[in-house]
Amino acid sequence: MATELVDIRVSATERMERVNPQSDSLKGEPVKIIVGDNNKVIYHVYEGVLRNKSAFFEAALKKEWKEGTQRIVELPEEEPSVFCDFMQWLYTGRVPCIESLYHVEHEGYMQLVKLWLLADHLIVANLQDSLVNAIVAASREPFAGRYPSAAVVEIVYQRTAVGSRLRKLMLDMYTRHVDIDWHIDNFNHEFAIDLLKALASNRTTTDEAEPEFSQLFKGVPCRYHVHYDNKPCDGGADKA
Incomplete structure (x- = not known):
């Protein structure tokens, strides 16, 4: 059964309170990020934004790695809804x-x-x-x-x-x-x-602080004895 892919392109101008539109991090081509396992979702995010905020992407997108040359990063173990929250933080700081x-x-x-x-x-x-x-x-x-x-x-x-x-x-x-x-x-x-x-x-x-517990090692440990019919404690004396 083919896996359904949902393509979400995030505009760099949406809710940009924390990102300067003139920033170098918004220049260049976006990176393709595939999130999820069964129901995968594709995101396109500016490389500069990713590398500026995440040490993981800074390392993964270096040219000596496959992800850096193909400009595709897969995150199969992550949830798309959670990555959406990350995207909002990435661009808005919220x-x-x-x-x-x-x-x-x-x-x-x-x-x-x-x-x-x-x-x-x-x-x-x-x-x-x-x-x-x-x-x-x-x-x-x-x-x-x-x-x-x-x-x-x-x-x-x-x-x-x-x-x-x-x-x-x-x-x-x-x-x-x-x-x-x-x-x-x-x-x-x-x-x-x-x-x-x-x-x-x-x-x-x-x-x-705990007077009852202090009696455990002092005298007869009455609080741990079995008292049938609410009879007074006999101290555990052997009646045989």
């Missing part, structure tokens, strides 16, 4: 999903995270940092889905490596806002282990 984030709960986080992952792939650090700022700002807003869902955490852990700054952000958000109503079984297994470690390392261990 991210379209940020404005509506506070009204769509977890879906807004998913948009931001997917765009962060694309920026990570394309090596665009300033976009990644702007997206992190947006995620943190959204988490401070008083709406129902103020923290990223298990699905958002899942994609972060699937597509980042150990030590990722985005993993660290997800972990810190959950560590500092632990909720007894969480369904931990829904979370990524690796994240659950990281969360357990983080909670263990951050917990208060002083007797003054």
